[in-house]
Amino acid sequence: MDTEKVVDYIVSWLKKYAHQANVSGFVVGVSGGIDSAVTSALCAKTGLSVLCLEMPIHQAENQVSRAKEHIAHLKNHFSNVQAVTVNLTDTFEHFKMAVPTTGSSSDTVNLSLANTRARLRMTALYYFAGLHGYLVAGTGNKVEDFGVGFFTKYGDGGVDLSPIADLLKSEVYKIAQILTIPESIMNAKPTDGLFGDSRSDEDQLGASYDELEWAMEQAELGKTSNDFNGRDKIVFDIYTQRNSANKHKMKAIPVCIIPESLK
Numbered sequence: 001m002d003t004e005k006v007v008d009y010i011v012s013w014l015k016k017y018a019h020q021a022n023v024s025g026f027v028v029g030v031s032g033g034i035d036s037a038v039t040s041a042l043c044a045k046t047g048l049s050v051l052c053l054e055m056p057i058h059q060a061e062n063q064v065s066r067a068k069e070h071i072a073h074l075k076n077h078f079s080n081v082q083a084v085t086v087n088l089t090d091t092f093e094h095f096k097m098a099v100p101t102t103g104s105s106s107d108t109v110n111l112s113l114a115n116t117r118a119r120l121r122m123t124a125l126y127y128f129a130g131l132h133g134y135l136v137a138g139t140g141n142k143v144e145d146f147g148v149g150f151f152t153k154y155g156d157g158g159v160d161l162s163p164i165a166d167l168l169k170s171e172v173y174k175i176a177q178i179l180t181i182p183e184s185i186m187n188a189k190p191t192d193g194l195f196g197d198s199r200s201d202e203d204q205l206g207a208s209y210d211e212l213e214w215a216m217e218q219a220e221l222g223k224t225s226n227d228f229n230g231r232d233k234i235v236f237d238i239y240t241q242r243n244s245a246n247k248h249k250m251k252a253i254p255v256c257i258i259p260e261s262l263k
Contacts, residue, residue: 001171001174003175006167007042007045007179010042010163011046013163014026014161015046015048017161018046018048018135023134024132025050025051025133025135026043026048026051026134026135026136027051027053027132027134027135027136027137028040028136028137028139029055029121029139030052030053030054030070030071030083031067031139031193032062032063032066032070032185032188033139033185033188033190033193034169034173034186034188034190035139035140035144035172035190036139037176037181037185038164038175038176038179038181039137039164040052040071040137041074042163042164043137044081045179048080049080049082050074050078050082051083051084051132051134052071052074052084053085054083054084055085055087056085056087056088056089057088057092057121058089058092058196059196060193060196060197060198062188063191063193065184066182066185066188069182070181070185073180073181084128088117088121088124091120092113092117095116095120101113114152114192115152115153115155115194117155118155118192119152119154119155121155122136122158126158129160135160135161136158136159136160137160137161137163138156138157138162138165139156139164140156140157140162140165141165141167141168141169141171142166142167142168142169142216143168143169143212143213143216145157145162145165145250146165146250147216147242148212148238148239149246149247149249149250150201150242150246151249152194153249156192157249168209169210169213170209170210170213189202205242206238207235207239212235212239214235215235215239215240216239218236219236219240225240
């Protein structure tokens with residue numbers, strides 16, 4: 001990959017899309033992770049207004065500190081970057097008091113609440129986008145968005161445009177080096193931070209992003225589970241199972257088309 005040319009291409013694409021949409025900037029949720037850091041830096045390079053939104057919900061301190069470090073780094077290098085912190089912890093706790101959290105398994109409740117965190121953040125992003133007339137820039141990469149569907153529907157999947165969704169995770173890291181993303185973010189284990197603990201993406205997925213990239217490539221080549229054994233088979237099965245289960249996130253909402261004969 002010609003990393004510098006890819007950076008220039010994405011920045012140009014962002015500017016063109018914003019101008020065609022007649023908007024003057026972007027809102028980006030900054031989590032302290034590599035994907036949001038790269039996305040916000042790419043948006044900043046457009047010269048258009050960029051609002052970085054930090055939205056902690058019982059967030060681990062190291063995630064908060066990485067987000068603040070990155071935002072400070074951006075503001076030091078780009079005069080078009082502003083930042084707002086919206087602590088959604090109390091909002092989340094009030095939501096929990098308003099809904100039943102018993103009657104289902106603890107795992108089911110915890111997953112539903114994790115997705116609720118993402119959807120609260122989406123609501124905040126669009127609130128500020130509406131205030132300023134900006135676009136919400138998504139932070140998902142190719143493996144997450146089109147491989148295993150590792151995102152929350154109408155949460156971090158609810159965006160206006162996706163500048164890095166055609167980049168594999170390994171390619172995102174290469175872009176990050178060009179953009180001089182802070183080392184603390186480069187070295188941190190990827191995590192969605194939705195459970196209020198230290199679990200990483202790999203803990204949840206059962207495979208690393210490098211492994212999932214390999215599996216995605218094999219699936220695109222038409223390989224099946226029978227072609228592998230050992231760890232390769234385990235990883236390939238993880239990929240195909242999640243890809244199948246999360247198709248509903250990757251495809252357009254199904255519409256019941258009424259036959260003309262019934263109209």
